[in-house]
Amino acid sequence: MISILTADFMVRALLAAFLTGLAAPAVGTFLVQRKLSLLGDGIGHITVTGVAIGILTGTSPTWTAILAAVAGAILIEAIRSTGRTSGDVALALLFYGGIAGGLVLVSQAGNGMYSMQQYLFGSITSLSDQDVWVSLGLAVVVLALVFGLLPQLFAVATDESYSRTLGLRTWLYNSMISVLAAVSVSLAMRTVGLLLVSALMIIPVATTQQFTRSFRATMITAMGVGAVSGLVGVAITAFIDAPPGATIVLVGLAGFSLTAPLGIVVQRRRKALMPFPDEGEHGLDPIQPPELAHATSDQHGHVHGPGCGHVAVEHGDHVDYLHDGQRHAAHGGHYDQH
Numbered sequence: 001m002i003s004i005l006t007a008d009f010m011v012r013a014l015l016a017a018f019l020t021g022l023a024a025p026a027v028g029t030f031l032v033q034r035k036l037s038l039l040g041d042g043i044g045h046i047t048v049t050g051v052a053i054g055i056l057t058g059t060s061p062t063w064t065a066i067l068a069a070v071a072g073a074i075l076i077e078a079i080r081s082t083g084r085t086s087g088d089v090a091l092a093l094l095f096y097g098g099i100a101g102g103l104v105l106v107s108q109a110g111n112g113m114y115s116m117q118q119y120l121f122g123s124i125t126s127l128s129d130q131d132v133w134v135s136l137g138l139a140v141v142v143l144a145l146v147f148g149l150l151p152q153l154f155a156v157a158t159d160e161s162y163s164r165t166l167g168l169r170t171w172l173y174n175s176m177i178s179v180l181a182a183v184s185v186s187l188a189m190r191t192v193g194l195l196l197v198s199a200l201m202i203i204p205v206a207t208t209q210q211f212t213r214s215f216r217a218t219m220i221t222a223m224g225v226g227a228v229s230g231l232v233g234v235a236i237t238a239f240i241d242a243p244p245g246a247t248i249v250l251v252g253l254a255g256f257s258l259t260a261p262l263g264i265v266v267q268r269r270r271k272a273l274m275p276f277p278d279e280g281e282h283g284l285d286p287i288q289p290p291e292l293a294h295a296t297s298d299q300h301g302h303v304h305g306p307g308c309g310h311v312a313v314e315h316g317d318h319v320d321y322l323h324d325g326q327r328h329a330a331h332g333g334h335y336d337q338h
Contacts, residue, residue: 009125009126009127010125010234010238012127012128012129012131012132013124013125013127013234013244014231014234014235015132015135015136016124016127016131016132016135016190016191017124017191017227017230017231017233017234017244017248018227018230018231019135019136019139019187020135020139020187020188020191020192020200020226020230021200021204021223021225021226021227021228021229021230021231021248022139022143022223022226022227023138023139023142023143023184023187023188023223024184024187024188024197024200024201024204024226025200025201025204025205025219025222025223025225025226026142026143026146026184026219026222026223027142027146027177027180027181027184027201028040028184028200028201028202028204028205028222029205029215029218029219029222030146030153030154030157030177030180030181031177031181031201031202032202032205032206032209033154033157033158033215034157034177037198037202038198039076039178039181039198040181040184040185040197040198040201040202041095041197041198042072042076042092042094042095042098043069043072043073043076043094043178043181043182043185044185044189044194044195044197044198045094045095045096045098045099045102045194046068046069046072046094046097046098046099046101047065047068047069047072047098047119047182047185047186047189047194048098048099048101048102048103048116048119048120048194049068049098049099049101049102049105050064050065050066050067050068050069050102051064051065051068051102051106051116051119051189051194052101052102052103052104052105052106052109052116053068053105055105055106055109055115055116056105056106056108056109061115061119062131062134062186062190065119065186065189066182066183066186068098069182069183069185069186070179070182070183072094072098072182073175073178073179073181073182074175074178074179075094076093076094076178077171077174077175077178079093080174081171081174102116118190119189119190119193119194120193120194120195121193121195121196121243121245121246122189122190122191122192122193122196122243122244122245122246123190124190124191124192124234124244124245125237125244127190131190135187135190135191138183138186138187139187141183142180142183142184142187145176145180146180146219149173149176150216151322152168152173153173153176153177154215154322155168155173155322156168156170156173156174156177157177158215160174181201184197184201185197188200188201191230191244191245191248192244192245192246192248192249193245193246196245196246196249199249199252199253200226200229200230200248200249200252203229203249203252203253203255203256204222204223204225204226204229204252205218205219205222206256207222207225207252207255207256207259208221208222208225209222210259210260210262210263210264210266211259211262211263211266225252225255226252228255229248229251229252229255230248232248232251233247233248233249233250233251233252234247234248236251
């Protein structure tokens, strides 16, 4: 029975699950930081329209889905930034308009609903070699942009108003986060399906933030959890008759449930070790527990200053610097980590 894991279709499925498991939580970390955990669902629903356009016109649904997802992500950010309606209302517009438009369009394509099911619920075991190469390309683009723009994206996702005072183009970077989410949704639609895509972006982050202390650590660990969940979920379906997408999500949820008690113990231990947190100094990283706000970086080998390459943040009577997903504040002969 082990030989089934080496079959061509299963190798392609495992590779796609691994790539999706890496890329989706990397973007999901920013969504959790921005308190937009449901953004992936909203984009997933509007991607239904993109898939329907591809099926109706006879073109590749993957590329029409990407175009629709990116357009929807930019639209929701434009609506949110104008202040004329709130972010949750814009998400609702995507939810209802996207799936309604998709269903109407696909109904005009004869038996298009059968093809649509592959994208709604995932069809990872039917991926071709070309599909895997497309997944690899999308994953590389997402991860390259995430790590290449990490300081700017972290600053904007953490405190948009403050980032604006620093001269950062907040609309541009907010739009970049939304576009990355759109590409991640398109990457994951054949893996877990559009109806479950947000789970793969959020569950690994929710699992790891119980233990991690910084934004970067949360992101990297969540990527590992997502990749393992994808591989284990696909491997399980090689031996039982179950949908791979739903199995991957259930594996992720099982991991969260199993680690939640340990997470509670870890957080209580941290409180016991640091019973007097420096209140008011932990506002820039919601993922980092407040009781760890005054952690120090005694082995910090980099000297911050003008032109050091890190984003400078004015903070009261001094300047902090965003470094490795943390805010470093000079304090005596060391740097405090917030």
